[in-house]
Amino acid sequence: xxxxxxxxxxxxxxxxxxxxxxxxxxxxxxxxxxxxxxxxxxxxxxxxxxxxxxxxxxxxxxxxxxxxxxxxxxxxxxxxxxxxxxxxxxxxxxxxxxxxxxxxxxxxxxxxxxxxxxxxxxxxxxxxxxxxxxxxxxxxxx
Numbered sequence: 001x002x003x004x005x006x007x008x009x010x011x012x013x014x015x016x017x018x019x020x021x022x023x024x025x026x027x028x029x030x031x032x033x034x035x036x037x038x039x040x041x042x043x044x045x046x047x048x049x050x051x052x053x054x055x056x057x058x059x060x061x062x063x064x065x066x067x068x069x070x071x072x073x074x075x076x077x078x079x080x081x082x083x084x085x086x087x088x089x090x091x092x093x094x095x096x097x098x099x100x101x102x103x104x105x106x107x108x109x110x111x112x113x114x115x116x117x118x119x120x121x122x123x124x125x126x127x128x129x130x131x132x133x134x135x136x137x138x139x140x141x142x
Contacts, residue, residue: 008043021047026071028095029079033114035100041113045095048113052094055084086117 010017024044027034029051036044051070054062058080066076087094098112 008039010039010043022069022071025051025069026075028113028115029070029083030072030075032083032119033112035110035112037103038097038099038109038111041097041111044113045097049092049094051079052083052087053092055079056088058084082119083115086115086119090117 010020012020020040021044024034024036024040025047028044028048047069051066054066063076063080066079067073070076070079094116096114096116098114100110100112102108103110
């Protein structure tokens, strides 16, 4: 029986699973949007939220705790300088999951997990494209 056993095993041993979670959270905070399976995304949501909460605290102890989990020092610097500032008025719920497709091969449900607040340096939308990313028809000149 699984009494008191929370979390998913994901068909991996403990050290492999922790390495997977650390790598996924590091990639998410670095790129701010990643595509992975739905089960993995549901598992890393809490870890990503904890890292952003540490970034909002901003003290040395929080930075050291983040460094013990996140694999890249530059990602920790980005977390504390840029990402945490965008979420200072928000209490939790820092990530969003968007269902994207079924993976070819095993039909696993894929999702894009992203940070809710967009970075300020986002590229402007190109003209001729709608919000869905499809090209809009232009009026023909007669």
